[in-house]
Amino acid sequence: QVQLVESGGGLVQPGGSLRLSCAASGFTFSKYWMYWVRQAPGKGLEWVSDINTGGSSTYYSDSVKGRLTISRDNAKNTVYLHMNTLKPEDTAVYICKMTWRSRDYWGQGTQVFVSS
Numbered sequence: 001q002v003q004l005v006e007s008g009g010g011l012v013q014p015g016g017s018l019r020l021s022c023a024a025s026g027f028t029f030s031k032y033w034m035y036w037v038r039q040a041p042g043k044g045l046e047w048v049s050d051i052n053t054g055g056s057s058t059y060y061s062d063s064v065k066g067r068l069t070i071s072r073d074n075a076k077n078t079v080y081l082h083m084n085t086l087k088p089e090d091t092a093v094y095i096c097k098m099t100w101r102s103r104d105y106w107g108q109g110t111q112v113f114v115s116s
Helices: none
Strands: 003-007 009-010 018-025 034-039 045-051 058-059 066-075 078-083 092-100 101-107 111-113
Touching: 009 018, 009 034, 009 045, 018 092, 018 111, 034 066, 034 078, 045 078, 045 092, 058 066
Parallel strands: 009 111
Antiparallel strands: 003 018, 018 078, 034 045, 034 092, 045 058, 066 078, 092 101, 092 111
């Protein structure tokens, strides 16, 4: 079955960096777009970024553009979110997602906490 396992979250100071990873299994990773979304405390899900199958096309929300970079390694079945110049408003649970046969699959998320 589809499994998505995120890692790499933690506590970081404003202006700091983190790299999140999402390890995928149970499907042919290289054939599917991958997505990162986030949920801040007390708020709904927010789309952050997505990447096409080969990694040549990437898209970002305005709130993270220029600071976060999505990438993927199809040989490792892993999608990454490189996070730079982090702000307190980036504090959230970050979740990776894929869609297969019209059904969304979600990881359990990894917590990012940006605070001094």
